[in-house]
Amino acid sequence: MATFYDQVREMGLKQATIAKSDEIVERITAGMNTGDIRSALRGDEARRPNPRLRPHADGFWFHIRPSFYHNEVTRIYPTFRLGWLSVFMFIWETITGIFLMIFYTPRPGTAYSDIWNILANVPLGELMRNLHRLGAEAMVLVVALHMLRTFLTGSYKKPRQFTWLTGMLLLIFTLVLSFSGYLLPWDQLSFWAVTVAVSAAEAAPPAEILGTNINLLIRGAPTFGDGGLLRWYLLHVLVLPLLTGVFLFVHYYKVVLHGHSLPPGQEKVGEDTAKRVPKGERTYFTPDILTSELMWTALTTLLLIVGALWFYNAPLESQANPLVTPLHVVAPWYLAWSQGWLKLADKVLIAFIFMPALATAFFVMPYIEVGKSRRYADRRVGLSITMLFIAFMLVSNWMGSPEFAVESSADQELFQELVPQEGHSVLLAVPFEDLEEGFYVPGGDAPNPALEEALQEFKSAMDRHSCNVNGNTWKDDCKPIKDSEGNIERYANTFASEAMPDAKAALRIEAEQHDLKRIIMQVSSRDPVSGEILVDAERVAFRHADSGYEGQ
Amino acid sequence: MQIKVVIGTISFMLVMIILGVAALFEPARLEETADAFVGRQIEKGAVIFHDSCAECHGEGGLALDCSTTAGEEIDCKGIPLNHAALLCGDPSLRMQQMAWNSSKENFIKQTISSGRPGTLMPIWSKSFGGPMEDYQIDQVASFVLNWAETPGLCGDGAVAAIEWPDTVEELPDGDAENGRDVFQLNGCAVCHGDPEDVNSVATVGPWLGNIGNDAATRILGMSAEQYIYESVLDPTSFVAPECPNGPCNDPSVMRQDYPNLMSEQDMADLVQFYMTLKTE
Numbered sequence: 001m002a003t004f005y006d007q008v009r010e011m012g013l014k015q016a017t018i019a020k021s022d023e024i025v026e027r028i029t030a031g032m033n034t035g036d037i038r039s040a041l042r043g044d045e046a047r048r049p050n051p052r053l054r055p056h057a058d059g060f061w062f063h064i065r066p067s068f069y070h071n072e073v074t075r076i077y078p079t080f081r082l083g084w085l086s087v088f089m090f091i092w093e094t095i096t097g098i099f100l101m102i103f104y105t106p107r108p109g110t111a112y113s114d115i116w117n118i119l120a121n122v123p124l125g126e127l128m129r130n131l132h133r134l135g136a137e138a139m140v141l142v143v144a145l146h147m148l149r150t151f152l153t154g155s156y157k158k159p160r161q162f163t164w165l166t167g168m169l170l171l172i173f174t175l176v177l178s179f180s181g182y183l184l185p186w187d188q189l190s191f192w193a194v195t196v197a198v199s200a201a202e203a204a205p206p207a208e209i210l211g212t213n214i215n216l217l218i219r220g221a222p223t224f225g226d227g228g229l230l231r232w233y234l235l236h237v238l239v240l241p242l243l244t245g246v247f248l249f250v251h252y253y254k255v256v257l258h259g260h261s262l263p264p265g266q267e268k269v270g271e272d273t274a275k276r277v278p279k280g281e282r283t284y285f286t287p288d289i290l291t292s293e294l295m296w297t298a299l300t301t302l303l304l305i306v307g308a309l310w311f312y313n314a315p316l317e318s319q320a321n322p323l324v325t326p327l328h329v330v331a332p333w334y335l336a337w338s339q340g341w342l343k344l345a346d347k348v349l350i351a352f353i354f355m356p357a358l359a360t361a362f363f364v365m366p367y368i369e370v371g372k373s374r375r376y377a378d379r380r381v382g383l384s385i386t387m388l389f390i391a392f393m394l395v396s397n398w399m400g401s402p403e404f405a406v407e408s409s410a411d412q413e414l415f416q417e418l419v420p421q422e423g424h425s426v427l428l429a430v431p432f433e434d435l436e437e438g439f440y441v442p443g444g445d446a447p448n449p450a451l452e453e454a455l456q457e458f459k460s461a462m463d464r465h466s467c468n469v470n471g472n473t474w475k476d477d478c479k480p481i482k483d484s485e486g487n488i489e490r491y492a493n494t495f496a497s498e499a500m501p502d503a504k505a506a507l508r509i510e511a512e513q514h515d516l517k518r519i520i521m522q523v524s525s526r527d528p529v530s531g532e533i534l535v536d537a538e539r540v541a542f543r544h545a546d547s548g549y550e551g552q
Numbered sequence: 553m554q555i556k557v558v559i560g561t562i563s564f565m566l567v568m569i570i571l572g573v574a575a576l577f578e579p580a581r582l583e584e585t586a587d588a589f590v591g592r593q594i595e596k597g598a599v600i601f602h603d604s605c606a607e608c609h610g611e612g613g614l615a616l617d618c619s620t621t622a623g624e625e626i627d628c629k630g631i632p633l634n635h636a637a638l639l640c641g642d643p644s645l646r647m648q649q650m651a652w653n654s655s656k657e658n659f660i661k662q663t664i665s666s667g668r669p670g671t672l673m674p675i676w677s678k679s680f681g682g683p684m685e686d687y688q689i690d691q692v693a694s695f696v697l698n699w700a701e702t703p704g705l706c707g708d709g710a711v712a713a714i715e716w717p718d719t720v721e722e723l724p725d726g727d728a729e730n731g732r733d734v735f736q737l738n739g740c741a742v743c744h745g746d747p748e749d750v751n752s753v754a755t756v757g758p759w760l761g762n763i764g765n766d767a768a769t770r771i772l773g774m775s776a777e778q779y780i781y782e783s784v785l786d787p788t789s790f791v792a793p794e795c796p797n798g799p800c801n802d803p804s805v806m807r808q809d810y811p812n813l814m815s816e817q818d819m820a821d822l823v824q825f826y827m828t829l830k831t832e
Contacts, residue, residue: 298560309570318596515591516594516698542594544590545591
């Protein structure tokens with residue numbers, strides 16, 4: 001071929017430069033020159049031979065992508081773009097995760113302050129953390145919905161059983177990835193949620209041998225510390241992303257190999273026509289699918305950034321303290337069902353028999369459920385079971401919340417609602433200057449609307465946790481709960497199984513230091529029969545002018 | 553397809569614009585978050601102070617109002633922390649007196665972490681064998697330092713090193729009632745016991761219940777007032793004969809910095825208070 005110098009002599013500098021750049025573009029795209037790209041973007045018919053197919057044959061990046069799809073699978077239904085979104089979220093988490101890794105050291109002594117450093121010292125650091133956390137939750141949701149969709153359209157059926165199996169693995173990886181990241185900020189929320197979840201592993205039978213050693217393996221020591229945090233960090237940033245990446249390619253390879261399954265109504269029962277796409281039914285990757293994906297990339301990025309800037313704040317509680325267990329330790333929403341189950345039955349039964357059995361059932365389901373038809377009308381039993389299962393999971397998730405079977409004493413529950421040790425409340429969110437010093441009663445007069453709202457909340461919390469015997473302000477009458485000998489054991493009301501009879505409560509706000517106020521909440525209650533003191537409790541909280549709970 | 557290109561392009565531009573706007577507000581947000589961190593440190597420190605420190609250093613850090621966790625009122629064993637001598641000036645008088653060469657924050661953290669040998673101040677940091685994590689020490693230090701923000705505390709030279717006069721006569725007139733407050737505020741009872749209670753037991757220094765009489769007999773030709781004045785000013789100038797644990801140490805183990813913690817009026821009041829202390 002002629003050198004660039006020869007070309008310049010032959011065609012002049014301008015033409016030679018154009019020709020040269022065209023050649024470079026063609027090399028980079030593995031087959032499409034500038035004119036081809038512009039014609040593709042304009043939506044023109046491709047020239048013959050079609051240069052838009054060459055990147056799929058010769059290029060690395062497009063090699064795994066099909067060069068065309070069936071028209072029927074390019075609309076929102078039947079895929080809802082959920083598989084694509086799962087991959088997008090995985091890449092998104094990798095990018096934001098690397099950003100966060102730069103500012104993070106996995107040691108209990110520094111991890112928590114590193115997170116504060118990201119929030120208070122790294123430009124756009126808070127946004128990055130919010131994006132990573134929001135992305136993690138979105139990814140769990142998207143992957144779970146992807147699986148649900150695959151089930152509903154019957155796409156797990158032959159020949160795609162193995163694709164489903166790798167998908168199950170990816171779902172588990174996603175859950176563990178999300179949960180392993182939970183521990184890294186080393187705050188009370190993360191430390192205790194993970195401690196509680198891992199404590200189930202300790203029960204692995206026989207507990208003296210297997211349980212003890214699994215526990216040591218997971219925590220790096222009998223309790224979480226330097227070793228445990230490092231292990232979970234490596235799991236989160238190295239082992240699981242690698243495994244996920246590898247199985248993502250296996251999964252996608254199988255998707256391409258078998259083709260995207262058509263909507264169930266589009267083909268005859270028992271047939272799989274995904275790989276035989278008639279000429280007239282083809283949508284080519286370039287330009288249609290490519291522009292569509294670029295559009296979804298831009299749109300999803302926009303949504304996530306808007307969400308992370310204005311609607312979502314990644315939580316950060318106090319630094320992890322192994323000596324202080326916060327009142328209500330809850331698993332993240334996507335694992336709350338397991339916490340619900342653990343409340344119902346023995347750890348061993350749930351964690352080592354029921355959950356593995358359930359997972360196995362999911363893994364092998366496509367090999368056992370071999371009904372030929374993918375049509376909805378032919379799969380009424382399966383679809384009904386799915387709906388029941390979803391309902392079961394939602395109820396299980398509710399059972400995982402503190403509302404179910406872990407009620408604490410009434411005064412502690414009251415304090416938890418207004419002056420919690422961790423997290424936020426209406427009272428703590430009152431702007432500092434509105435926390436005027438004084439003595440207040442539930443639902444009483446307040447010098448400003450914000451404090452008044454908090455006192456209303458105080459009143460309704462008292463309504464929930466106290467009851468009326470001798471006529472006072474609390475709405476509900478006390479229901480005496482008697483023990484087997486007929487003695488009154490405790491009192492209940494409509495909302496709570498333990499309520500304080502004729503309770504009195506008050507709130508004092510005092511100055512502690514410059515820009516620091518002390519909030520003292522007191523509650524007391526006497527037994528209406530014997531007059532003996534049942535409850536006499538006080539909770540003190542402090543509030544600094546700069547602590548910034550208002551916005552949260 | 554055209555519409556996809558348009559939507560994609562607009563979304564991408566919006567992302568860039570939003571990131572740009574967010575970046576504009578970023579310096580203010582960073583500062584706010586940094587303040588929020590300090591604010592929360594102070595809140596956490598307040599909780600720890602009330603749980604672990606107030607029993608000796610008193611409510612509000614004044615060493616005036618101390619009670620056990622059971623609510624029983626007791627004498628304050630610690631020195632006041634909500635005090636200009638500790639908190640005002642850099643280095644503060646207390647830091648100068650302890651020959652501290654680093655920052656005030658480090659001074660407070662170090663004192664909490666390793667305790668103060670020779671006093672009742674225990675070791676707090678796990679690094680030195682105490683019960684607390686270092687981050688908790690940081691929180692308490694933030695809380696203690698926040699007293700320096702009290703309006704007026706560090707006003708124009710509220711406490712400055714004073715050129716003390718040679719004789720007690722040159723001090724202003726003292727008031728014994730105020731002197732009792734000076735005695736308590738400076739934590740004298742920690743070592744000397746309660747001088748107004750004959751049953752009180754001094755721990756380190758001599759019990760001072762009869763100092764009004766004793767002071768006149770110690771040095772021939774020196775007035776009781778002058779003896780007391782010089783003893784507070786420089787504890788080693790005279791050493792009392794008997795301490796609770798046998799003969800008193802020479803040089804004295806008493807803190808040398810009381811002159812820095814007091815005004816001339818405080819000193820005169822204190823001397824007058826001591827002069828009222830007579831058992832017969």
